[in-house]
Amino acid sequence: MRNYQLQDLHDWAERASAMAQEFGLDCFPQEFEICDHEQMLGYMSYSGMPSHYPHWSYGKQFEKQKTMYDYGVSGLPYEMVINSNPCLAYLMRDNSLLLQVLTIAHVYGHNDFFKNNFTFAHTQPEYVLPSFKMHADRIRGYVEDPGIGIERVEAMIDAAHALSLQCRRNMQIKRSSPDQVREQIIRNYEREAGDNYDEDELRRRLRHNPPAPEENLLEFIRDNNPELAEWQRDIISIVVAQTRYFIPQMETKIMNEGWASYWHHTIMSSLDLPQDMHMEFLVRHAQVLRPHPGGLNPYHLGYKVLNAIRIWYDGAIDEKTLRPDEHSLFVKMREDFERRDAIPFDTRDVSGTQKLFQVREADRDKSFLRQYLTPAIMEDLNLFEFEHRRNHRGQRVGMVTNTSNTEGWRHVKESLLANIGTESLPVIKIEDAGFDGVGTLLLRHYSDGRELEASYAQYTLKYVKQLWHRAVRLEAIIAGKETAFTVDMEGKLDTKQRKAA
Amino acid sequence: MIEFVIREWQPSEAQRSDRSAGDRARHRQKVREAIRENIADIIAEESIIGRNNDKIIKVPIRGIKEYRFVYGDNNNPQVGEGNGDEQTGQVLGQGDDQQQGEGQAGDQKGVDYYETDVSLEELIDIMFEDLELPFQERKKLRNIETDSNRKKIGYRKKGVRSNLSHYRTALERVRRMQGVKRRLALLEQQIEEVEQLLESTRDVKSDVRINYSKELAFLRDKHAETQALLNSNADDSDAATGTVAAPRFPFRESDLRYHHHRNKLRPESNAVVMCIMDTSGSMDTLKKYLARSFFFLLFSFVRTKYDKVEVVFVAHSTEAQEVTEEEFFTKGQSGGTYISSGYNKALEIMQERYHPSLWNVYAFHCSDGDNFPNDNQKTAEAALELCEHCNLFGYGEIKPNGKRSYENSMLSFFEKNIDADNFRSLLINGKEDIWNAFRDFLSAERGAS
Numbered sequence A: 001m002r003n004y005q006l007q008d009l010h011d012w013a014e015r016a017s018a019m020a021q022e023f024g025l026d027c028f029p030q031e032f033e034i035c036d037h038e039q040m041l042g043y044m045s046y047s048g049m050p051s052h053y054p055h056w057s058y059g060k061q062f063e064k065q066k067t068m069y070d071y072g073v074s075g076l077p078y079e080m081v082i083n084s085n086p087c088l089a090y091l092m093r094d095n096s097l098l099l100q101v102l103t104i105a106h107v108y109g110h111n112d113f114f115k116n117n118f119t120f121a122h123t124q125p126e127y128v129l130p131s132f133k134m135h136a137d138r139i140r141g142y143v144e145d146p147g148i149g150i151e152r153v154e155a156m157i158d159a160a161h162a163l164s165l166q167c168r169r170n171m172q173i174k175r176s177s178p179d180q181v182r183e184q185i186i187r188n189y190e191r192e193a194g195d196n197y198d199e200d201e202l203r204r205r206l207r208h209n210p211p212a213p214e215e216n217l218l219e220f221i222r223d224n225n226p227e228l229a230e231w232q233r234d235i236i237s238i239v240v241a242q243t244r245y246f247i248p249q250m251e252t253k254i255m256n257e258g259w260a261s262y263w264h265h266t267i268m269s270s271l272d273l274p275q276d277m278h279m280e281f282l283v284r285h286a287q288v289l290r291p292h293p294g295g296l297n298p299y300h301l302g303y304k305v306l307n308a309i310r311i312w313y314d315g316a317i318d319e320k321t322l323r324p325d326e327h328s329l330f331v332k333m334r335e336d337f338e339r340r341d342a343i344p345f346d347t348r349d350v351s352g353t354q355k356l357f358q359v360r361e362a363d364r365d366k367s368f369l370r371q372y373l374t375p376a377i378m379e380d381l382n383l384f385e386f387e388h389r390r391n392h393r394g395q396r397v398g399m400v401t402n403t404s405n406t407e408g409w410r411h412v413k414e415s416l417l418a419n420i421g422t423e424s425l426p427v428i429k430i431e432d433a434g435f436d437g438v439g440t441l442l443l444r445h446y447s448d449g450r451e452l453e454a455s456y457a458q459y460t461l462k463y464v465k466q467l468w469h470r471a472v473r474l475e476a477i478i479a480g481k482e483t484a485f486t487v488d489m490e491g492k493l494d495t496k497q498r499k500a501a
Numbered sequence B: 001m002i003e004f005v006i007r008e009w010q011p012s013e014a015q016r017s018d019r020s021a022g023d024r025a026r027h028r029q030k031v032r033e034a035i036r037e038n039i040a041d042i043i044a045e046e047s048i049i050g051r052n053n054d055k056i057i058k059v060p061i062r063g064i065k066e067y068r069f070v071y072g073d074n075n076n077p078q079v080g081e082g083n084g085d086e087q088t089g090q091v092l093g094q095g096d097d098q099q100q101g102e103g104q105a106g107d108q109k110g111v112d113y114y115e116t117d118v119s120l121e122e123l124i125d126i127m128f129e130d131l132e133l134p135f136q137e138r139k140k141l142r143n144i145e146t147d148s149n150r151k152k153i154g155y156r157k158k159g160v161r162s163n164l165s166h167y168r169t170a171l172e173r174v175r176r177m178q179g180v181k182r183r184l185a186l187l188e189q190q191i192e193e194v195e196q197l198l199e200s201t202r203d204v205k206s207d208v209r210i211n212y213s214k215e216l217a218f219l220r221d222k223h224a225e226t227q228a229l230l231n232s233n234a235d236d237s238d239a240a241t242g243t244v245a246a247p248r249f250p251f252r253e254s255d256l257r258y259h260h261h262r263n264k265l266r267p268e269s270n271a272v273v274m275c276i277m278d279t280s281g282s283m284d285t286l287k288k289y290l291a292r293s294f295f296f297l298l299f300s301f302v303r304t305k306y307d308k309v310e311v312v313f314v315a316h317s318t319e320a321q322e323v324t325e326e327e328f329f330t331k332g333q334s335g336g337t338y339i340s341s342g343y344n345k346a347l348e349i350m351q352e353r354y355h356p357s358l359w360n361v362y363a364f365h366c367s368d369g370d371n372f373p374n375d376n377q378k379t380a381e382a383a384l385e386l387c388e389h390c391n392l393f394g395y396g397e398i399k400p401n402g403k404r405s406y407e408n409s410m411l412s413f414f415e416k417n418i419d420a421d422n423f424r425s426l427l428i429n430g431k432e433d434i435w436n437a438f439r440d441f442l443s444a445e446r447g448a449s
Helices: A006-023 A037-045 A056-070 A097-116 A125-144 A149-163 A178-196 A199-207 A217-224 A230-251 A253-269 A275-288 A298-317 A324-340 A352-362 A365-372 A375-381 A409-418 A454-468 B011-016 B021-037 B039-045 B120-131 B135-142 B166-200 B206-230 B285-305 B325-330 B339-352 B373-389 B411-417 B431-448
Strands: A030-035 A079-082 A087-092 A383-390 A396-403 A427-435 A440-446 A472-478 A481-487 A493-497 B004-007 B056-062 B078-081 B113-119 B150-156 B258-263 B270-278 B308-316 B320-323 B360-367 B392-398 B423-428
Touching: A006 A097, A006 A253, A006 B004, A030 A037, A030 A097, A037 A056, A037 A079, A037 A087, A056 B021, A079 A097, A087 A097, A097 A253, A097 A275, A097 A352, A125 A149, A125 A230, A149 A217, A149 A230, A149 A454, A178 A199, A217 A230, A217 A427, A217 A454, A230 A253, A253 A275, A253 A298, A253 A352, A253 A365, A298 A324, A298 A352, A298 A365, A298 A375, A324 A375, A365 A409, A375 A383, A375 A409, A383 A409, A396 A409, A409 B078, A440 A454, A454 A472, A454 A481, A454 A493, B021 B039, B021 B120, B039 B120, B113 B120, B120 B285, B166 B206, B270 B285, B270 B339, B285 B308, B285 B325, B285 B360, B285 B392, B285 B431, B308 B325, B308 B339, B320 B325, B320 B339, B339 B360, B339 B373, B373 B392, B373 B411, B392 B411, B392 B431, B411 B423, B423 B431
Parallel strands: A030 A087, A030 B004, A440 A472, B270 B308, B270 B360, B360 B392, B392 B423
Antiparallel strands: A079 A087, A383 A396, A383 B078, A427 A440, A472 A481, A481 A493, B056 B113, B150 B258, B308 B320
């Protein structure tokens, strides 16, 4: 049970937020809500949202988390923060005072990140809570509508969820307007055709739908299948809107957690904690930032890289300000730069902290790691690359393929970059909405060498068919061979493979 | 300073906040549907005949997956944190690769098996649904309405609540009420008499009159007391507001009457179900499911009619032996088939433990239709003997792949050679036949009785 008074917590929170302000964090107003573990489990199942539309998958999520919690397989997170304005965060009621203060400091880091990182610019944090509530009300309305009912609403959400992440990942890249796309097509054709210019061929190309391969699967289907009912379109729009809201969090998981950990450490260290609380702080901090052998702890990775950036920039101004352990990392980074052709940091006399604030504004995980994860840091983290293989007994085991202390570090880094955030999801685009002349939807997997899991692709393709109403076809490379998965008008699945060329 | 507020935990809110209840219920419904899809596999593997309905069965189900486009293992290296000792080519210890870091829900494929607990009763429900049992029949088979062996022989004043006779208890109360009323009438009569006496003895000596007035006072007290019994809630009346509570006459402990029972011996209420099966061929899942659900239906049916029902499993190839349910459905024997061996074994068991003079015997034989021709004569003889001793005897040929001409069949043989009202031979091609076959089988008993 809890070992403090609400007033104590309030006093500490006041000191922590004063420090956060002093360090230059730029936050939304903050609301903390104290909840018990059942409520926390509930919030976890619904992405922290106070209201959310109903769907059985959230019930499954809850059961799974509760089972794991009850059996002690996993604990609960100390905190949950929502990207909203005012920023909403939950504190677990039974946590100790120190843990609450640590969480509060950590939350300020997230709050600042949500407000300032460029990937969140489109998320409209002022309207998040009411808009999730409105989505929930609308979907409940469809469930209660006697002409629709839960079965059909669920089937629609099932399908929309299956495709929700097949969308544009970087919202900051401007989409070309239809006119620009048109001009592009004409330019491309003129260049390609040269002397064989054919007006009909150009017209055919301009009529082609989509004009360019389309990665927003749900939106394309919503706008191009006239048979969908208004409520079905609305459900797609709701799922699309919510996915768009959450994608920045997937895209910045490592930076965001690293940034929050960096600041909870800095703020807590500046608070003059009494002896016993200070000891507890050190233990908790180490727990949060411990490496996960064989996996990746985003808190650990993000914190390490941010800290290394600070060391490099501070050291570039004056090496003597560094602590001995920081200095040895600094020296190693410099060696990297000289020997191993790592991407150098352009320091331009900015202080470490100044640089960190720039990074938190202008980067996402992929660009962040690509620029700042040097071999020295990778070695420090003992990052290694592994692949799943079958051993002689047919068991699935991991085999180390590259490590960071060899020249293979580049492969380790590339594999890491390929598996963070939405990079771990295959890119599938709509090529043609009128394939075969009978309205078959043609999809293609844009592979970077990785292959789709065939069984999952088949089941997911059925959802595409469910939404598109006509036949669908997905072309991909499976086991090195060109493969076409099709679902016909009757919903029958078929797979055809061609011999590798 | 950054603006902040801390909202304290509200116990009332916490109690109201089971927000995922609806979604959990929908998820469980999906799980149930998943079980239903695999019901044949589950019934084929579980011992269900003769079990208590409360038995809990662990059913592995494939998690209700949320499919998305994901990458497989091919050409898909992952990155992990290690301790610095990792070497290229090293195989990671078991479990190391299980921790996949913080993958977003649904973007990693994974085996999503988990087990769920289902009570046998629920499983049987699902089985009935699967067999498309008519609802009325389903209810009949589920509610076990055995003839009670206990007989009501009267009433007594002490007993357990469940035996309370409402009618008799109410009657006792009315009786007591009438008694009170009669007493009141009597008292009123006496009071009147004494008053008359007092009136008539106005001139007499005073000590007699004193006795009379004492008597009158006594009678009036009694009357008031008795009157109070009839209106025991006078306290509830409120003079100030003028409300008058309706008169009540509550039950008393002494009004309660309980049924009195005595156990009656009914030896004819014993039945035994003899499951005979040819285990020489291979039993695949479908065959097992069909056989097991048929035997189960038979058992459930017999149980609705008799108090005590036992089950015997006889497995045979060229020889027969008595086995447990589990062995019955799992052990396959190789070799040829003498159906007569199974029948003779059943007869032998009847002779030893379930003599037809004391037991109602229901025997059923499942087979794939093979028999050595030289055994046919003996089979017919044994079958006739079984018919003689059994209430009902049946032969079911299970051919999930459809009846094919080149396969042997005993159906016509039985039809030709066994002429008894309580015998039926049936062909079961698939689960849709089970219910009809079962009804057909039972019609033999109706015809016989």
